[in-house]
Amino acid sequence: MRSPLALSSAAPASGSPEPAFTTNSCEVTIQPEETVLTTGNRQCQLQAGMEAEANIIARQESFLQFALRKARLVTNL
Numbered sequence: 001m002r003s004p005l006a007l008s009s010a011a012p013a014s015g016s017p018e019p020a021f022t023t024n025s026c027e028v029t030i031q032p033e034e035t036v037l038t039t040g041n042r043q044c045q046l047q048a049g050m051e052a053e054a055n056i057i058a059r060q061e062s063f064l065q066f067a068l069r070k071a072r073l074v075t076n077l
Contacts, residue, residue, distance in 0.1 A: 037044045061069070 032046060035046050037046065
């Protein structure tokens, strides 16, 4: 999986020693609690070296909560 906070290890073209922002991803290693993914009656056995993409939801709210938060009418969300 990759994160939007990924940095390149190569120096930017300007010659600056600071790392440059590159793609919107970074590589991570996870340790799953289960070795099988199941949906309905289908199963997929997880194996070493498999790759995956994931969308991480950090906050879930209704449209009304979103609109009120953006309008700053609700601040404790």
